[in-house]
Amino acid sequence: MWSVVRSISLASLVASTVTAQLSFVASVKQDGKDVDASSLNFVPIPPLGHRRHWTRPRRGEHRATERDVVSYSSNWCGASQHTAESDGFSNVLGYFTAPDLTLRPGTPAPQFAAAWVGIDGAECNTTLLQAGVTTIVNSNGGQSASAWWEWYPEASFTIDGLKVKAGDWISVNITAKSESSAVLIIENKQSGTSVTMEVNNGPKLCRRDAEWILEDFYESGQQVALANFADLWFVDSGATTVGGKKVGFDGAAMVHMQNEDGKVLCSPEPYDNSNFVIVSQP
Numbered sequence: 482m483w484s485v486v487r488s489i490s491l492a493s494l495v496a497s498t499v500t501a502q503l504s505f506v507a508s509v510k511q512d513g514k515d516v517d518a519s520s521l522n523f524v525p526i527p528p529l530g531h532r533r534h535w536t537r538p539r540r541g542e543h544r545a546t547e548r549d550v551v552s553y554s555s556n557w558c559g560a561s562q563h564t565a566e567s568d569g570f571s572n573v574l575g576y577f578t579a580p581d582l583t584l585r586p587g588t589p590a591p592q593f594a595a596a597w598v599g600i601d602g603a604e605c606n607t608t609l610l611q612a613g614v615t616t617i618v619n620s621n622g623g624q625s626a627s628a629w630w631e632w633y634p635e636a637s638f639t640i641d642g643l644k645v646k647a648g649d650w651i652s653v654n655i656t657a658k659s660e661s662s663a664v665l666i667i668e669n670k671q672s673g674t675s676v677t678m679e680v681n682n683g684p685k686l687c688r689r690d691a692e693w694i695l696e697d698f699y700e701s702g703q704q705v706a707l708a709n710f711a712d713l714w715f716v717d718s719g720a721t722t723v724g725g726k727k728v729g730f731d732g733a734a735m736v737h738m739q740n741e742d743g744k745v746l747c748s749p750e751p752y753d754n755s756n757f758v759i760v761s762q763p
C-alpha cells in the first residue's frame with residue numbers, strides 16, 4: 482500500500498521517465514490525495530512483441546444491424562467507435578473489471594487476456610494510445626494481473642506499484658490534449674490508488690477511433706493462449722470529441738474474436754449506449 486505523506490514538496494511526488502521519443506511524468510494518488518510516487522516503477526516492454534493491435538476482418542463476415550456493425554478480429558473483442566476527421570476524440574473513459582480468468586480446456590497454460598481502453602488503432606493504424614490490465618492464469622489456476630499503458634509504436638510500460646487483482650474494478654481515463662500529448666489516469670477502484678501519466682512527444686494521433694477491448698495479444702510475434710474469462714462489463718463508459726460531442730456504444734463496431742479455424746472465442750453484447758459486456762465462448 483502507498484503511505485500517505487502529509488507534507489511533501491511537489492518534486493518528490495513525481496517520478497519522471499524519458500524514452501527516445503516520448504517523455505512522461507507520473508504521479509500517484511490514494512483516495513484522491515497525492516502520495517509519494519518514488520516506489521512507482523515503469524518497466525518497458527518492446528511494443529512489437531506485446532499487445533500490438535492486429536485487427537482484420539475474418540471470412541468476409543460483415544453484416545450491419547440497425548444499431549451496430551458486427552465485425553470480426555483475430556485478436557480483439559469489444560467495441561470500436563469512429564468519429565469524423567473534423568471533430569476528433571479528445572477523451573475516452575472506461576470502467577471495467579480486470580480480466581478474471583479460468584483455464585480454457587485443450588489449450589496450453591499459461592493463458593492470458595488483456596482489457597484496455599484506447600484512442601486510435603483501428604481505422605488509424607499508425608498509432609494507438611491505450612491503458613489497461615493484463616491477467617495471466619497458470620496451470621494450477623492461480624492468477625496474477627498487472628496494469629500498463631502504451632502509446633504504440635512506442636514501448637509499453639508495466640506500471641509496477643499499481644497493484645491489481647483479477648476482478649478488481651478499474652477505471653481508465655485518457656485525454657488527448659493535442660495530437661502528441663495526453664493525460665492517462667488509471668485507477669484501481671478497489672484500493673483507491675490511481676496513477677496519472679502526463680505524456681508529451683507521443684506518436685501523432687489521428688483521434689479517429691475509440692476502443693473498449695479485451696485482447697488476445699501477441700508476444701514475441703506469437704499470439705498468446707486466450708483464457709476463458711468471467712463476463713467483462715464496460716460500464717458508464719464512452720468518449721468525447723474535441724467539439725464536446727458525447728459518444729457511447731450506439732452505432733459502434735461490435736468486434737467478435739475469431740481464431741484461424743473460424744471458432745468465435747468471445748463476443749461483445751450491447752446493453753445500452755454506455756454499457757456493454759464481453760462474453761467468453763469456451
Ligand SMILES: *[C@@H]1O[C@H](CO)[C@@H](O)[C@H](O)[C@H]1NC(C)=O
Pocket residue numbers: 606
Ligand atoms: C493502414 O492503413 C492504410 C490506409 O488505409 C492502408 O493502406 C495500409 O495497408 C494499412 N496498414 C496495415 C498494416 O493494415
Ligand SMILES: *[C@@H]1O[C@H](CO)[C@@H](O)[C@H](O)[C@H]1NC(C)=O
Pocket residue numbers: 574654655656664666
Ligand atoms: C479525466 O481526466 C481529465 C484530466 O486529464 C479530467 O479533466 C476529467 O475530469 C477526467 N474525467 C473523469 C470522468 O474523471
